Amino acid sequence: MSNPMAISRQAGSLLEQARGLALAKFNADQSGKNKDKVCAVAISVVDSSAHFELFSGAPGYGELTGIVMGGGASKQSASxxxxxxxxxxxxxxxxxxxxxxxxxxHGYDAHGRGAMNCAEPKMYYLLKEHEAQTVRNWVVIPFNYTADQQLVYNAPCKNCRRWVYRHFHPLSGLIARAQKGPEAFEA
Structure with missing residues (x-):
């Protein structure tokens, strides 16, 4: 797809689809909303009905561990x-x-979490290691809540910027630039 208008429409459509998926994920979450919790949504560019959502931090790690355990692994071995x-x-x-x-x-970002605690590496693991997917065929679109409880796009942090745009579909970067400008790429 080399038509800039078609690419822009696809990015906008994926962003809105991801926003709806993140909103549903946050609404179903019992662990509470906070401004540091990120929900990374991954949508396949091959089949946009295929998607996954994972949280950052301990809730996301728990989700991912549960998914891996579903394949028969014990909690300890999955972890x-x-x-x-x-x-x-x-x-x-x-x-x-x-x-x-x-x-x-403590990674590079001011949020103070290690790079493993972000939602994006958990999504990378889920897609590549557990689902055996080609990560480049997936757009990753992260969201979080503001202090006034508004769901907003949240570009990958400085930890994740070191690798996310190289591994996920280029629309991930296009959406980041459209939503947050050049600072979405600052290291």
């Missing part, structure tokens, strides 16, 4: 597998080249 694979990926050059401290405790 160990996820942690190992994400640490390996995020520590690699293709995953941002984070140190172990940056992965688990």
């Amino acid at each position: 160990q597998l996820i942690t190992h694979k994400l640490t390996q990926f995020l520590g690699s050059e293709e995953g941002g080249g984070f140190s172990n401290e940056q992965i688990t405790r």
